[in-house]
Amino acid sequence: MFAIQPSSAEPIYRQIVEQLRRLIAGGQLASGDLLPSVRDVAGFHAINPMTVSRAYGMAETEGLLERLRGKGMAVAVTTRSTATQAQRMALLEAQLQALARHARELELPGDAVLRRLGKLLDE
């Protein structure tokens, strides 16, 4: 049902869109899968339905979702289902670069950063 933090600085609709991008690229959401309705998501997180709709709409424009009139939104049927690892890696690239830059500004040793991230990835 999406991991949403309404308090975050990142806009809710963008949290949803980006999460959709990753879940679809990673295969956890497969072609044809039906998404929870805007009202369900909105009710669950106590946010406005239009905010969810906006996210769904942008994902549709992007080709991630398709609208099944009367039924809801479903993951679009793309040519290849799951993106290659390189393609998925590319979605993380900007974040990785920012992290590296910040670590350098903090003068942190690379190993320490890698160790910590390794631990977080294992959980």
Add this chain to the structure above:
Amino acid sequence: MFAIQPSSAEPIYRQIVEQLRRLIAGGQLASGDLLPSVRDVAGFHAINPMTVSRAYGMAETEGLLERLRGKGMAVAVTTRSTATQAQRMALLEAQLQALARHARELELPGDAVLRRLGKLLDE
């Protein structure tokens, strides 16, 4: 002279404040160091001087900088100059957690992520 991207979604004044936090914690900016004037920074990046002033002002409120009347802003003289590695690491924690979550949503193998980050950290 700060790494600023006026096009970024992140507000300019916050880019500056956060960069100051890291550069000071890491010791690249030491107690007493004089910062470039608001007019210089603004001129260089073609942004409004008041935007820089706002960032400096927030950094002062935070205790990072102190105002030397007539001279400019300088890195505040704190008890201990450079933060411990654990303290600096804490400034990266949230970003690391977000990265780990995204990697999991992308179903990316941990080693691949760690390898790529390692390479970026070496440059």
Add this chain to the structure above:
DNA sequence: CCATGTGTATTAATACAACAATACACTTGG
């Protein structure tokens, strides 16, 4: 058929970020 479920167009409220143009208080250095 029609109640119930979809998504969404429209409008509005609110907040925020950045810019612009001044004017001011202060210190330094010739």
Add this chain to the structure above:
DNA sequence: CCAAGTGTATTGTTGTATTAATACACATGG
């Protein structure tokens, strides 16, 4: 002393982003 350099307070404007409230069009399924 005073020109030139600091940062800043103030006021106003502009553009944009985000969320909300409401009403609507449409398809489904008993």
